[in-house]
Amino acid sequence: MHPIPxxxxxxxxxxxELGAEHLGIIQSLISTCKLHDLNPYTYLVxxxxxxxxxxxxxxxxxxxxLWKERFADNPLRALIDPRHPQRQSSL
Numbered sequence: 001m002h003p004i005p006x007x008x009x010x011x012x013x014x015x016x017e018l019g020a021e022h023l024g025i026i027q028s029l030i031s032t033c034k035l036h037d038l039n040p041y042t043y044l045v046x047x048x049x050x051x052x053x054x055x056x057x058x059x060x061x062x063x064x065x066l067w068k069e070r071f072a073d074n075p076l077r078a079l080i081d082p083r084h085p086q087r088q089s090s091l
Contacts, residue, residue, distance in 0.1 A: 032064045043067060046075040 014020040033040040047062050050071070054062060061070055077084040 029064065036064050036068050038064055038068055038072065042075050045078045045081075046071060049076040 014023055029044070030040045033043050043064060047067065051062065060066060079087060081087070
């Protein structure tokens with residue numbers, strides 16, 4: 001099943017134009033990740049953690065295509081991810 005056709009009816013109720021715009025941005029990022037063979041969850045977790053310390057002048061490095069070249073080999077992980085280096089194995 002394809003996510004965009006599935007959500008079409010639900011997206012009629014974004015409530016505001018801003019909400020619809022944000023939805024479009026997120027869908028665009030997810031589609032671009034898939035286009036570049038990236039896991040969207042891994043990409044978004046890494047970028048959302050990295051963005052606060054990344055220089056604004058190099059924000060283009062956080063686009064999916066350039067992120068794959070630069071950061072995909074060692075992405076930042078969520079604490080709930082079992083592969084997170086600080087996660088205790090006894091959880």
